[in-house]
Amino acid sequence: MKTMIPKIIETERLILRPPQNSDADQIAPRITHDVAHWLARMPYPYSRADAVDWLSEMQKDPDKAVWAITLDGRYIGTIGLEREFGYWLAQERWGQGLMSEAGRAVLDSYFRDPAAGPLASGYFIGNERSANVLRKLGFGPKAAPILRYNLAQDKDLPLQQMYLTPEQWHFLNPVEIKTERLRIHPNEAHHMAAIHAIIAQQKVARNLGSFPHPLDIEFIEERVENGRWRGGWNGWFHIADPAGTVLGMIGFYSSTQGQEDDIGIGYALDPKAWGQGIMSEALRAFCDFIFERYRAGKIQASCFDDNPASQRVLEKAGFEPFEKDMEKSAARSEKSPITRYRLVRRKGASDGTGH
Known part of the structure; x- marks a missing residue:
């Protein structure tokens, strides 16, 4: 997805920036079982080689709408608008409001574009942390859950699709x-x-x-x-x-x-x-x-x-x-x-x- 969003986004606690090849050593240990377990396309176990491969793909298209979430200079997660609104956060940073903070900053930048369209996202049933993040950001459910393949678990799992329109975003964030x-x-x-x-x-x-x-x-x-x-x-x-x-x-x-x-x-x-x-x-x-x-x-x-x-x-x-x-x-x-x-x-x- 090509967007008008800045490559660097700063919030009160975070700096969002493009992923870099040098991030591989920080990414791999943060993709724990409980992180990969809830992501559709994340392999597990997750190795440094997996991180290197992913970062190489990112470098092929530097305009991709994907950001490293960094806190005090450390890579703690990823957020992006490729295909749909998606994200992950290192397990040791759960429960601190960081994912909502990063998500709100990306969405605010995205919806500043007057041509911005609706955004899709979703969460696997049982992942209440992610469900709460999406609800806080204004996403609402779209129809009944569907089955989607989960790579880490190697099986189809029920996924609740979520949706956020420009109108809803601007109503909630006037x-x-x-x-x-x-x-x-x-x-x-x-x-x-x-x-x-x-x-x-x-x-x-x-x-x-x-x-x-x-x-x-x-x-x-x-x-x-x-x-x-x-x-x-x-x-x-x-x-x-x-x-x-x-x-x-x-x-x-x-x-x-x-x-x-x-x-x-x-x-x-x-x-x-x-x-x-x-x-x-x-x-x-x-x-x-x-x-x-x-x-x-x-x-x-x-x-x-x-x-x-x-x-x-x-x-x-x-x-x-x-x-x-x-x-x-x-x-x-x-x-x-x-x-x-x-x-x-x-x-x-x-x-x-x-x-």
């Missing part, structure tokens, strides 16, 4: 964008009423492109569900204060799902929060999030010319005007003049792959 005064999170169903109360106001809706006035709650429910961020190329987020009071929303979209450099951004703020610099603060942080996470060379936005407050918000965030046009808002009776703006990625900024 993004949080923090500023001095604000917290920005993906929208969920319980935010609908607060968002509806803001956008249902005519002076808000008339400055948005596709929200009608009057506005019923069903329209918002559909928008929130369709725009729920799943790690892909669109998503709506709510803007809240540290106490959790919803002040507005902000979102982005790519109509080509990233095939073209066409990310657009939109936002709305409760009139009670106008004039406090809140949207400027939120917009700057949100654009930083997009540029850090996505391969976007620019971000575009548009603003009605009779909305100077929004124009100032865009300009304070570094957006520059580049085009005039006429657009119709769902809450306006006729087309009105707009200005299109764009914000270009700063030179040297991350390109969305962590580099």
